[in-house]
Amino acid sequence: xxxxxxxxxxxxxxxxxxxxxxxxxxxxxxxxxxxxxxxxxxxxxxxxxxxxxxxxxxxxxxxxxxxxxxxxxxxxxxxxxxxxxxxxxxxxxxxxxxxxxxxxxxxx
Amino acid sequence: xxxxxxxxxxxxxxxxxxxxxxxxxxxxxxxxxxxxxxxxxxxxxxxxxxxxxxxxxxxxxxxxxxxxxxxxxxxxxxxxxxxxxxxxxxxxxxxxxxxxxxxxxxxxxxxxxxxxxxxx
Numbered sequence: 066x067x068x069x070x071x072x073x074x075x076x077x078x079x080x081x082x083x084x085x086x087x088x089x090x091x092x093x094x095x096x097x098x099x100x101x102x103x104x105x106x107x108x109x110x111x112x113x114x115x116x117x118x119x120x121x122x123x124x125x126x127x128x129x130x131x132x133x134x135x136x137x138x139x140x141x142x143x144x145x146x147x148x149x150x151x152x153x154x155x156x157x158x159x160x161x162x163x164x165x166x167x168x169x170x171x172x173x
Numbered sequence: 174x175x176x177x178x179x180x181x182x183x184x185x186x187x188x189x190x191x192x193x194x195x196x197x198x199x200x201x202x203x204x205x206x207x208x209x210x211x212x213x214x215x216x217x218x219x220x221x222x223x224x225x226x227x228x229x230x231x232x233x234x235x236x237x238x239x240x241x242x243x244x245x246x247x248x249x250x251x252x253x254x255x256x257x258x259x260x261x262x263x264x265x266x267x268x269x270x271x272x273x274x275x276x277x278x279x280x281x282x283x284x285x286x287x288x289x290x291x292x293x
Contacts, residue, residue, distance in 0.1 A: 078239035085235040093231025110258050113234035 069167040074120045081167075085118060088162035095162075096155050104148075107141040108134075108155060118159070124169035126160045185212055188248055189219060196243060197236065217252030219244075224258070233258050 073080040097105045115131035131137065134152060135145050143151075164171045186209055193207050211220040221240065223233060237256040244254050 078235075078242045082235065082239050085239075086232040089235050090231035097231075109231055109234060114237045114256070114258070116234060117238060 069169070071120050071122070077118065084166045085163075088118075088166045089113065089159060091162045091165075092155065092158040095158055096151075100151055100154075101143075104141050104143055104151065105155075107138050108152065111137045111139055112152070113155075113159075118163060124164060124167075126163040128156045128159050130156075185214065185248075185250055189221075189244070189251070192244055192247060193221075193240070197240065214250070217250055218255065219251055219253075220255040220257070222257060 070080075077085060093105065093109055096108075112130060112134045115137070117129045119127045119129060121127050130152075135148050138148065161171050189209055189212075197207070208222045208224065209219065210222050211218075213219070223236065237258075240256055241254040245251050
């Protein structure tokens with residue numbers, strides 16, 4: 066269990082790299098089991114590769130996405146509305162996984 | 174397109190390779206690979222292609238972000254890192270094929286190519 070330190074999270078890619086990877090990976094697998102695999106792969110490759118997780122305090126995380134995530138998607142045909150709703154689910158999933166990985170309470 | 178540059182490029186290339194090896198051994202561990210596609214010393218931009226298992230299993234986003242963030246910190250000459258994964262690699266670059274061509278290599282006799290076929 067990683068001992069979470071908000072200050073060390075400032076340099077997250079050096080201090081908490083494996084935890085971040087694990088959280089993203091777990092979220093990816095959950096989403097990939099539930100939704101269209103091509104779309105989930107596309108989001109992983111083209112949208113999340115430009116995303117950044119931030120610690121909000123109180124055991125909560127926020128994922129910041131690049132501008133125009135829908136326009137970044139390549140090779141997948143999906144309506145914008147559907148994309149938005151799945152993207153929201155995906156972000157919730159990553160945020161929850163981050164809470165899990167860092168030992169925070171994940172109950173809403 | 175590959176203009177011969179004076180030795181400094183190799184130097185920088187080696188720094189980048191060592192940086193990746195030192196900080197991201199998991200790229201190799203996961204059976205993936207990282208190839209330096211392009212280095213622009215003028216602008217300090219470097220393009221890296223992550224391949225193999227690095228792409229499409231959920232860990233590449235953070236790997237890419239970590240490489241971008243840390244490499245620009247640790248290697249002062251690098252100002253920007255473009256990392257991409259193997260997916261969607263059919264972006265039509267002018268000129269098409271980037272495979273090396275061998276001048277002077279002529280197919281003699283027109284025998285059938287006996288190389289293994291790439292499964293697509």
